[in-house]
Amino acid sequence: MTKKRIVHYINQFFAGIGGEEKADVKPEKRDGVVGPGMAFKGQLTDVAEIVGTVICGDSYFNENEAEASETVLEMIKSYDPDIVIVGPSFNAGRYGVAAGAVAKLVDENLHLPVVGGMYPENPGFELYRKHGYFVEVGNSAATMRKAIPAMSAVVKQIIDGNEEVTGYMPKGLRENVFREERGSKRAVEMLVNKIQGKEFTTEYPMPTFDRVDPAPAVKDITKARIALVSSGGPVPKGNPDHIESSSASKYGKYSLKDIDDFTPENGQTAHGGYDPVYANEDLDRVLPVDVIKEMLANGEIGSLHDYWYATVGNGTSVANAKKFGTEIAAQLKEDGVDAVILTST
Amino acid sequence: MRLEIGNILIKDIAFGEKTEVKDGTLFVDKDELIEAATGGDERIKSLDVYLAKPGDKTRIIPVKDVIEPRCKVDGKGNIFPGVIGDVEQVGSGRTHVLKGAAIVTTGKIVGFQEGIIDMSGEGAKYTPFSKLNNIVIKMEPIDSIKQHEHEEVIRLAGFRAANYIGEAGRNVEPDEEKVYETKPLLEQVKEYPDLPKVVYVYALQTQGLMHNTFFYGADAKKIVPTFMYPTEVFDGAITSGNCVSACDKNPSYVHLNSPVIDDLYEKNGKEINFIGCVITNENVTLQDKKRSSNMTAKLVELLGADAAIISEEGFGNPDADLVMNCNNLENKGIKTVLVTDEYAGQDGASQSLADSTPKGDAVVTAGNANEVIDLPAMDTVIGHPEVANIIAGAWDGSLREDGSIEAELQVITGSTNELGFFNLSAKTI
Known part of the structure; x- marks a missing residue:
């Protein structure tokens, strides 16, 4: 099996360029691994190769989104990847939002799978959850050692072509599947379980609705x-x-x-x-x-x-x-x- | 009420000199079928017949109804009572079915709301009707006809065709038999006194042209909810008023094989006591919805049910009926399972229903009808391919120059059927 090609997106901090004072660096690309990419390489060595790393300062990305998006996308594309990894971005808000935005770019333009790692409360997750497989990771880089294997596990499932990928926070998307039994039979089974007080799982959890209060009446x-x-x-x-x-x-x-x-x-x-x-x-x-x-x-x-x-x-x-x-x-x-x-x- | 169903398995179809079943092959006398389907209706300008078999590179568009050929060999009445023929009480005696064959009606589009059946390729996976040997009736009405009449003309031609073909099974020994029986309520309750009593709440779409359903020929939007022996549907007591969005309007074929009823009978006497059906409608005004839903809950309570399955037909506006029925029954302490489908957007990110209730904790879904699919070009198209740009679920440009189609799953007849006739479903990823 030929190894899958991976591009890794990280920020200036994890690239070793610098902290907040360097958050305005423009996008750049480097062949091969940089920073945490080395740890991914260790996990994925038999199945994939990180062919390139794209780096962008968090402030630069968020303040120049249109321009940064275009450049980052071109850079990712130039490596002709099969999968893109973003982060992990832990609970770093601007990094999370940038990593999420990159996931969206790749999903919508290149139609490639994206794997990320975020703390569930990272605002980047809620904004971009539907565009990638975001693995739940700790809230700081101190948990990097746990994050890398968890994200790698998802990457491996994608490479294996698993129908049911597990180990990530749900994208919140409804996707069609063919089930073994037809709907009516599932309904009867579910009813019997509900009557008997046994466990059953609804196939569609009912949504909570917005209710809009009517505006005040027009005066004249x-x-x-x-x-x-x-x-x-x-x-x-x-x-x-x-x-x-x-x-x-x-x-x-x-x-x-x-x-x-x-x-x-x-x-x-x-x-x-x-x-x-x-x-x-x-x-x-x-x-x-x-x-x-x-x-x-x-x-x-x-x-x-x-x-x-x-x-x-x-x-x-x-x-x-x-x-x-x-x-x-x-x-x-x-x-x-x-x-x-x-x-x- | 006791009904024996004899299934004659049809493995192939062909035109022949005489309409008959021989060794699992249904031969069709085309001229006689055309005459029977036309039935002397002067509003029909032309009517032709085509065959479409599983695996054929054939597309049928726009599909209006799918109907199973059956005939009544013993017991009162005929198939489709009150629609064609007399309005006798049906649901008992013996009925023969040409299982594996169907009549599919097509022709000039009436509204937006008609569907596609592909006999092979990607589209075939998404419709249960691609697995049938289909006799396609293509009917064109006279030019002066108005939409309501147009709908009626093609609908009745389909039933006449189905009855004509169904007669071929009258004197054929069935390959398999099944017996369904429901006794009068008090006796049925005594039959399995220790099992929980279950009723099926069978909601019929009744929102106007192309959204109608008929019960013994009566327009179901004008009925108040009523009781029904489950076996009545197997003789055509409920018929479709043709397609709305093709994916989740119940073709007459699905009513004839009403799947929730069939599967409730499977468990009857074992884990449940299936005591009967309440049919209700899905009208457009709030007053109608309230009346029907209140009355449905009252009838289910009056029958003494412990639990009910509620099926929806259509989407959007009928989501409100589903939710009201669920709330009204659960408020009476009657446990419910709901069967619906979803409109979660093309990316699956939207909420799926137009109404919601926390009491709806047991839902079976027939899939997201907004999902986009790609249908390859076919060698043969029966009907009018150009309507692929305007039918519900398509957009301007859905039909590509090479004959392939990109559209939402909505366009496929029966794909997200809410009587649970099909295996498609959805999950959160």
Whole structure:
């Protein structure tokens, strides 16, 4: 078996360049092992070779992230690795965040496995946990002797192609697997165990939800600037942004200037999660443009925001929905909107 | 109610001069099938039949329903009561099944919500229907047809085709037999007095066009929850109103083989006493949800159940029904296991459900429907390949020029089935 190629990312301290006073050093690469790489070499000698080490000062990385990212990624790539090791960064916050960011770069751009080592409370772990196998290590470099074998064990499992890699802190990602028995049989087994008071393991631990308190009521609606936002998929006819019928990856922003009333000719729904017939006949049923324009003309509201925002809620992950909501809300605030009519389906 | 199921194992299909089963091969008289499936419906412009076998380099798109051919050889009624034929009480007597064969309906897309079945390659791994000998009905309606009618026309053609094919099993000696029996409640309780009593809460998706389900032909969104003998489904008491997101809308085939019912019968008399089913719906308004969920809990309590399995159909809005049913039953001291699937985002990092409850401590998952898969190009495509860019789970550009498809698992018919018909699941890594 040819040995796997590993690139190791470390900071200025572990490279022996210096402590805080040298935290602003720019990225550099050195062939072979540097610092803790020597200990990894000892553990992995039969299966892998550390072909290069990339070093960057923690302050430099965090203060010049875009530039540092580009350089570090290029340096890692230049060694054509199979696996990347970052750290261990223990409970060093800026080192952890930099190591996590490097894990993300490698995961998203090179699609290679990344192994790191962090103390669970290192902020870099929570931020970047989904991008690598982060092994739980102690909170200071004094625990290096324990960290190296634990991280090496994970590297070896990856090299072996193990289906179930163990020994790292969960990435918090849901991944599909085929199970031995079909779902109904597993459900019946689980029920029998639950009835008999025996141990059972849920296949999906229910999430804890954010609950949002409603904003205080608008004091004077006749002076308020109102916007229309919807997850019911109301879009101009033809769905110009191609918003997906399910699992939307984007939202659209559309002008209300020339629309006083929706007709089958100027509007439709892009949503694939409900009967679209009635929405396509008259999209005011999803986004009440006709009524709001009337109210505007009658002076019942102060003013109307020039655009409506629309996405499709159907099958769209909560994470994506949160992202759209944050962006839309920021734009509305910038445009001086006081209140929003938010419709679903 | 006692039902004997006789399975005639179908290992191959072919067109022939006569529709019949010979040594495990189902021969289909194409012309007669076309006539039977059309059934004189003037809203049908064209109807053609294709065969798709396991291992074929064939893609069927957009799939609307999958239906198993069965026939009633003894006992009241016919398969699919109230949908086609009379609305007799079914679920007793004897039924023959052409096991290993299915009718798959396709044709011009009605909405966004239809699926894909690949008979080989990566996609085939993700659908239970790639293992069947499929008789594909491709139907195109007349041009003037509106969506609701279009859906109905293709749905009924599928059932007519299934009944026509199912008749071929009437006088064939089955390869295997299975007997299912549930007695009237008081007798059933006495049957195994020391075993915990279990009810199946069978939620049916009922959110409108392409999200509908029918019970003895009645639109299930208009029913209040009701009791059902478990055997009734095996004769087609519950039928699909075609696809919503293909991955987790139950095709009629899955209702006919309703897996939770089948597996509860396995344990019946051993570890549990399976006393019956409560069917309920998943309507879109809060008032409907509350009414149905309260009534479901009341009926389960009235039956005297100690525990229940609750299955979901669909996602998002129906997550609320699942959670309400769970809370209402657990609050009455009835133990629950839930069957659902997940929408955790393409990277699996999002929370998976649109509603949640700490009482839902026993959940079976059928997998993350947002996961992206790559489907290779096929030699033959039955249907309309271009809809691969618009069906639920796809995006503009999902269909590549070479005919391969990149899309979410949602597009695959039956991939994350929430009656637990399939083996796909998910775990946290």
